Amino acid sequence: MATRVSYPAEIKLKAVEMRMAGVSVSEVMEHLCIKNKTQVDTWLRWYRNGEIHRFEQPVGKQYTYGKGPEVTSEVERLKQENRFLKQQLDGLKKVQGVGKEVSPEAVVQWMDSIKGEVSVQQACLWLGVARSTYYRWKNQRNTQPVSKPLVTRIRELCLAHKFRYGYRKITALLRREMQVNHKRVQRIMREEGLQCRVKVKKRKGIGQPFQVADHLLKRDFHAEQPLQKLVTDITYLPFGSKMLYLSSIMDLYNGEIIAYSIGDTQDTGLVLDTLYQLPTVTSCMLHSDQGSVYTSKAFQQAVKEKGITMSMSRKGTPADNAPIESFHSTLKSETFYLEDFTCTTTAIVAQIVQDYIHYYNSIRIQTKLNNQSPIQFRQLAA
Template sequence: MEPEVFVTLVKEMRGKLTITELCRLFGISRASYYRWIQRKDLGKLTALEESVRHLCFLHKFRYGYRKITALINQKYKVNKNTVQKIMQKYHWNCRVKMKKCSKVGQPYRVVENKLNRQFSSEAPLKKLVTDITYLPFGQKQLYLSSIMDLYNGEIVAYTIGEKQDTAFVLDTLNQLPETADCLLHSDQGSVYTSFDYQNKIKTKGITMSMSRKGTPSDNACIESFHASLKSETFYLDGLTNEPTSIVIETVKEYITYYNEDRIQQKLGYQSPIDYRKSAA
């Protein structure tokens, strides 16, 4: 990272992170930082560099150069290669590292894979996918059950809990409106094959679909969301042993960010909710 950028960052983060924490995060010695602040020749960023810097920090280095370019192009045109060079120069590259999710549950009674990897939908609440993921970042194990609408990738229901039983996924399912002619796809976890869950599915007029055994790619969209959630929060910020309240708040804030603000290339660089509203 360029000296002037790091010095500016420390000023902006004053009261939020200590100098020691920032130095450790960016691999910079405290001695270097104090030497830099004594210099009189720290250069200034150009207007474009400042725009790139602002967006990279605003989104916590979750975006690559394509998304940063798309955001800048909302105001004025700039070539993506130029943005890429700026991000490489100042080490503002995307810092997200995708992690694999663990599978939950054991097969008991399965239904046909009706979704069959047809991950696009032409209307809201017609094709939904659901899954459970671990949240091993606090002082006790937590789980996240979420349901995604394949129309725009929006998370339309979710539950955070300490036990991954049938009641846990029923709580998520009950957040859906009473809607008919809807397909809900899951893996073969025992919570999804249970009598209570399948009975509730029928009551709500929903058609079930399940991935083939040992084929997580049949449910790739929700798997990808859970991976992004962990990578862009807990892994990115090095959160490993947080209070339960912090873990829960982190997940809630990210889902709100994901639905309302996080742009996606497949949605024309719009957030899920913006895409749904613009298409309405």
């Protein structure tokens, strides 16, 4: 029996983005070292059906959650979703106020109002609430005590960061205000359904080594000082009326995005615009993949003029450029996928990316930076 290959979620997502950008299946398979055409078709079907969570499932695992009620036609499904959106605006947000989290009491009342029309499983999926959490709220409806200050503060922090943080980072923020045990925070977040809703799994990359430029970085992602080691990549933004591309450069010293460009053409001009944003540097290494824009004569010449040493990943090995790949995945997971902005205008797409990069650099804390944001870490180190 042949060995089944497990591909990381990043590979699956990149394959889907390339297909939606018009890249042929054979080119996608060759670039990402995918063995079977049907795998690409399956991932594309999952994406179009809104089953992005299945990208994380291991080989042979079939998830049963998130399948909702059976509908006989697309029209009926859209009617159910429209009814949900109307009730969410007219019912839930009226109770709590626009921009505030819906309370357990409001959730239970709303679920009672749609009983028999939408399954509990589908309604919980729409609300982003676990079924077990809903049933616990329902059972405790008459005996639920007034929220304690710690529970309220945890809920405020989770909402402020749009459920991007797990219990460790929430604990780090709380410890700026009070003494609290991380296990208590974890228990409260689990009981209140406030867990992190962004799940990123990292797995070993696949592919055979093939060098264009020397692989000088060798997955050593630690830098002793700013502008010593930089990584760059381009990612697809298939969320607007037309395809956009994000080119970004990250400083491995503190994980800060120090340069980025957004364009509607994936050409050498896009990466050159990003490169020219860098200040004058000495003894700097810039690492990228083997994309044609990075191997082009114009880009290579610009890199040499800036006195930068070029390094490139091995073919079909995204893990060689893991930090910037992870950032692009995190950006999409914590914005477009988390808030379901998968079909909007190009102007909104660009604004979301700009706002998130500012949030990522200035506000979003990272465990590896002693629970500081990249800019805070750099300023304190200086």
